Amino acid sequence: MNNVIKLANRPAGEPQLSDFEFVTEDKPSPNDGEILLESKYISVDPYLRGRMRDVESYIDPFQLNEPMESTIVAEVVESKNSNFEKGDFVFGMLKWKEFQVSSGTGLNKVDPEKAPLSAYLGILGLTGLTAYISLEKIADLKEGETLLVSGASGAVGSTVGQIGKIRGCHVVGIAGSDEKLALMKDKFGFDEGINYKTTDDMTKAIAKACPNGVNVYYDNVGGDILDAALNNVNKNGRVINCGAISLYNEKEVPQGPRHEGILVKKTVLMQGFLVRDHAKDFGNAIQQLAQWLQEGKITHEETIVEGFKNTPQAFLDIFKGKNKGKMVVKA
Structure with a gap:
């Protein structure tokens, strides 16, 4: 059967x-x-x-x-x-x-x-491909910039952070427990972490962890955390909208702050990303991720x-x- x-x-x-x-x-x-x-x-x-x-x-x-x-x-x-x-x-x-x-x-x-075999569903699969290709296509990471990542202990977020470190960025991750923050720092090499479940004011918490502002925000969750990240974004910042897990189970679309002023005044690029639109890039991406994995640069x-x-x-x-x-x- x-x-x-x-x-x-x-x-x-x-x-x-x-x-x-x-x-x-x-x-x-x-x-x-x-x-x-x-x-x-x-x-x-x-x-x-x-x-x-x-x-x-x-x-x-x-x-x-x-x-x-x-x-x-x-x-x-x-x-x-x-x-x-x-x-x-x-x-x-x-x-x-x-x-x-x-x-x-x-x-x-x-x-x-x-x-x-399981790695082909994660770091060498769609989640790893999502992290790598979206950063290549949208983030334009530069050495010394600050990369902020939500859902940072997850499959996509943890890979994004590690690539950010390879590119020479200051990397800050947001997750929902101190245990996950420790994992991000100890295993994935993040510089700072924010526990959103124990933080009363995310805008202030991000400002403290990102004293030079946010150059690139990698968004896996949407909602209030996206709002707080945009309150800290730098001139010519880039926002990658990869997921919105905080909204997936909502019965109605919640209303939030209006971000048009921030996007215009700071000339921010905010772009959604679907990995399936980039199938032609999969081969090169897997080759690079596999090389980094073998070299111990990512885990x-x-x-x-x-x-x-x-x-x-x-x-x-x-x-x-x-x-x-x-x-x-x-x-």
């Missing part, structure tokens, strides 16, 4: 386990030109929350009573496709199924000898949850801040 996880309901507010359905179906068999895949590592990411809504976006919404999907590393357990052999490992956008067949389109082979942190059946709970735990670095399920 084959275990499958489907979307049962479109959540209003924070998702619950009851929004997912666990079903079993017959284990599939590949036809000519197809491969049979067994899921090994499953990525759970905040952006999946947006796909649970039936609204127009940059990627199609999940369909009710259909399997969820995300980036998955899988093993080829049977092949009727000349481009793949039994024992190959691949990653790509796949369904939340223990076993599934594929034509191989959109899948990339990965080498477990060069990096752990990564993972929270690995055991068991395919725990995939929905691992996804829910992201919104409670239970992950350090990349959240991955080992199927």
Whole structure:
């Protein structure tokens, strides 16, 4: 039999386990030109929350009573496709199924000898690519500048900070616990950290941690923290809008300060980023990230949850801040 996880309901507010359905179906068999895949590592990411809504976006919404999907590393357990052999490992956008067949389109082979398989969902996967490419395209980092990062202990944020240090920046991270701040400094090399959960005035806290102002703000959360960062932004500052996890479970769009005056007076660039728009750059980005990884210039942190059946709970735990670095399920 084959275990499958489907979307049962479109959540209003924070998702619950009851929004997912666990079903079993017959284990599939590949036809000519197809491969049979067994899921090994499953990525759970905040952006999946947006796909649970039936609204127009940059990627199609999940369909009710259909399997969820995300980036998955899988093993080829049977092949009727000349481009793949039994024992190959691949990653790509796949369904939340223990076993599934594929034509191989959109899948990339990965080498477990060069990096752990789970790394291809994190530092060498979409999260690492997001960090690297967005900084290259938008940030224009210069030595001596101040880089402020929210969600800094997460998979994207921790990579952004490390790249900032490689580029010679003063790097300040924002996270939700003292334990995460210690991780950012001790493992990822951040210069300063701010615990937003114990800070009454984020504008003042950022000013203290960034005495020369903020040249680049990397935003993974949106909301009040974005407001506070903009209150500290320098002339010709750059803001990269990568995520807005603080807003994903809101039932209505909250109203906040009007930032037009800051953007105009300080000639600030504020730009959204979607990594899927830059697929042509993936090869070079992975090569650079892999080189830095091998040279010890960057490292990564993972929270690995055991068991395919725990995939929905691992996804829910992201919104409670239970992950350090990349959240991955080992199927």
